[in-house]
């Protein structure tokens with residue numbers, strides 16, 4: 001099949017590479033010409049394990065092309081994926097300007113039957129609205145179907161997640177596009193859920209809200225566990241053994257960040273309030289998360305009562321490991337807070353470097369700890385878990401290691417004469 005993917009961000013690039021890898025011809029249309037030039041030279045603008053290799057391989061096989069020319073891509077494609085960003089506006093409502101622009105651009109270009117697949121995460125009712133708008137603007141209903149096909153990939157494992165999803169959600173208004181959609185995904189072994197356009201939108205929001213709630217739940221339980229000297233990792237293990245709960249997303253720490261959980265939670269809260277529903281759990285989830293940085297600042301201030309001119313090392317800046325994405329990163333928020341309080345910060349992240357006042361980003365893990373007063377782990381990269389703590393003990397000046405992700409076994413640090421501080425790890 002010939003496919004057009006609009007947007008070359010995390011979702012657009014992964015969708016393009018994976019569909020091309022399944023043998024489809026894919027045109028990935030991106031509005032930023034510099035990005036397109038880079039991609040044409042097989043340079044990927046984001047860090048995502050396995051993506052570059054898959055892009056290069058499919059460019060070589062001439063199944064994947066990058067362009068700014070939407071009209072040619074639409075003319076040649078029967079399926080159009082829309083993967084543009086839907087960031088939060090200042091009032092928490094989703095900003096749909098990129099999506100609306102795409103709809104404007106599509107109106108004059110639909111001259112033969114197309115399936116328009118909305119992969120971006122959009123507020124309830126958006127797919128219905130797009131369908132209506134296309135008709136009102138003169139596009140014959142014989143020439144298009146809108147399909148709501150939300151994406152569940154995680155950054156850092158995007159290529160794997162898209163090839164091996166646990167389900168495929170297909171929201172439709174009529175039965176007409178279903179067969180084509182199933183054919184498109186025939187190489188993926190996963191159950192499909194066929195639902196309404198708005199039902200698919202809600203499955204996406206409910207999934208992200210539930211996962212975020214699980215994280216805030218374990219962070220709240222960690223606060224209580226700490227007060228009663230209980231080990232949160234044992235609690236999470238025992239809790240997660242119940243199949244009704246499951247073992248995932250029970251890692252206590254600095255809280256969730258990234259380009260999706262914070263904005264999708266705000267969007268759902270906004271959508272609830274629009275219908276005069278008080279979203280108690282969503283609000284509580286957000287409130288716990290928003291106070292996680294302060295929880296850890298208290299721990300840091302307890303170890304270093306005067307932060308002015310303290311030389312501290314922070315490991316991790318990305319919002320999670322295996323990505324260079326710092327959008328709404330809790331690690332970055334912590335770094336900014338520490339810098340505001342007068343610390344001299346030495347930061348190391350395997351793939352992130354940012355220019356900011358009072359902060360020096362290092363290119364090597366061990367260079368970042370030279371003569372430091374303490375180490376703060378803000379993102380749980382594997383590299384940090386595998387560090388040589390006896391060597392670190394020799395290089396650093398102080399003794400304190402604050403693990404804001406509970407990602408290191410305390411004994412590994414304590415056995416080397418250092419002090420370990422996590423959350424609820426007595």
Ligand SMILES: NC(=O)C1=CN([C@@H]2O[C@H](COP(=O)(O)OP(=O)(O)OC[C@H]3O[C@@H](n4cnc5c(N)ncnc54)[C@H](O)[C@@H]3O)[C@@H](O)[C@H]2O)C=CC1
Pocket residue numbers: 006007008009010011012029030031032035083084085086098101102119120121122151152153154155259260
């Ligand atoms: N990042 C993630 O892990 C996931 C994101 N999502 C959702 O997918 C959507 C996209 O997310 P990301 O890929 O992270 O966004 P992104 O912001 O990284 O990428 C969007 C891309 O679309 C391009 N674009 C915007 N308007 C365009 C237009 N008119 N024509 C061509 N290109 C255009 C932008 O320049 C940008 O490169 C969002 O709704 C997000 O909530 C869903 C699942 C996972």
Ligand SMILES: O=C(O)[C@H]1O[C@H](OP(=O)(O)OP(=O)(O)OC[C@H]2O[C@@H](n3ccc(=O)[nH]c3=O)[C@H](O)[C@@H]2O)[C@H](O)[C@@H](O)[C@@H]1O
Pocket residue numbers: 121151152153154155156208211215248249250251252253254255256257258259260261319320321
């Ligand atoms: O809609 C989206 O964009 C995506 O949002 C999340 O994926 P992502 O944001 O890439 O990353 P996650 O692995 O979910 O982690 C999100 C945040 O939660 C934190 N986290 C995760 C798990 C955990 O147990 N504890 C915890 O603090 C991570 O450090 C990170 O900051 C969802 O997991 C995806 O299914 C979804 O498609």
